[in-house]
Amino acid sequence: MSVPPTPLSPNARKHKAPPALPLSVFTPPSTGTADRFPFPPSPTSVTAESIVDASVVVSSADLNQWKSEATAELKAKLSGVVLLAKADDVHQLVEKLEPKIADVPILSVSVPFRIENGSPVGIPSSSKVPVSLSTVYSTQTPEAVEALTWALSNGHIVDVDVQFTTDDKSYDSLEESLSAASKDANPNSAIVISNVLPPVDDLSLPLVKLLTHPTYQAYQAHTASLSLIPNTYIKFLPPNWREPTPPTPAPVGGVKPEDSFEKKEWKRRIKMYVGPALEAFGDQRIIFGTSPSPESYTKSAVGDWYELVKELLAELGIEQEGVDAIFGGNAQKVYGKKQ
Structure with a gap:
């Protein structure tokens, strides 16, 4: 008589380890095998049909700062924005907003939402544009879970700005909080995690050592675990690395200047974080934005990112x-559906 398999405990799937990425993802093949590998497509040939900037921090009802930093291509293809309002002027800003700014649709204005007290604070009662919520998460508390549960059960989109040391214990608390809050979530709700792709990093740590570093291993395992929470997305924002995004100079005479050493290093490092995120979330749950997390120390020009x-x-x-x-x-x- 065959013995039925023992059912897995609820935590058994928690830390789904993504497959290890080969070093060939981050380095070109040797000259002896280069002819067997196709060259990657040129960045000039891989462009989106339309672009939504899902992270635009504003303090007034205009996009002047954004426009001054954006490239011509980005401005031409912009089809919508998600505005991140600051806590001290959120009501004044929301009152001024129209559904479009300079013919650019506002998909949502994300207003600060305090979770420390377990109840909604600072949410405008009326708005001409859809309102979503944004909050800072640093540690697990009953009040935080209560507040997130309220937001998700009422169908809100919640941007969760992660602010903690990237270790196993901190990731565990985030997973437990979001999982508990999602149990009775409204189908129209969603969690959008920011400041994790890429996470805070020590730029002085060589890439070879980063591969085996505990913080990177925690990132790999917990990115996979976070992806198992229903209706959870991850934002791809400028990293909080205390250094500005390396610039990309405009082409000269139609020729793109060679990348600086700094930019090459950033791209190699960011690829190490994008790989596990793509394995876990897929390209259908990663959202692009140009403004760093509001709690970030990083400065980043729109066009450079x-x-x-x-x-x-x-x-x-x-x-x-x-x-x-x-x-x-x-x-x-996520932001374009009725909220």
Whole structure:
């Protein structure tokens, strides 16, 4: 008589380890085998049909700062924005907002939502544009779970700005909080995690050592675990590395300048984080934005981050469908639905 398999405990699937990425993802093949590998598509040929910037921090009802930093291509393809309001002027800003700014649709304005007290605070009662919520998560508390449960059960989109040391214990608390809050979530709700792709990193740590470092191993395992929480997405934002995004100079005479050493290092490091995120979330649950997390110490110009991400996705061989999803389709799906 065959013995039925023992059912898995609820935590057995918790730390789904993604497959290890080969070093060939991050380095070119040797000259002896180069002819067997196709060259990655040019970044100029891999561009999204339309772009939604899902992270635009504003203090007034205009996009002047954004426009001054954006490239011509980015401005031409912009089909929507998600505005992140600051706590001290959220009501004044929301009252001024129209459904469009300079013909750019506002998919949502994300207003600060305090979870320390377990109840909604600072949410405007009326708005001409859809309102979503944003909050800072640093540690697990009953009040935080209560507040997140309220938001998700009422059908809100919640941007969760992760602010903690990237170790196993901190990731565990985040997973437990989001899982508990999601149990009775409204189907229209969603969790959008920011400041995790990429996470806080020590730029002085060599890439070879990063591969086996505990913080990177924790990132790999817990990125997979977070992806198992229903209706959870992850934002691809400028990292909080205390250094500005390396610039991408405009082409000279139609020729793109060679990347600086700093930019090459950033791209190699970011690829190490994008790989596990793609394995876990897929290209249908990653959302592009240009403003760093509001709690970040990093400064990043809109155009520089866009060019870096576009080149990086091309070098990783992401197909057109995935590029369109990351740069716009996923944000439309999450923030564009009725809230």
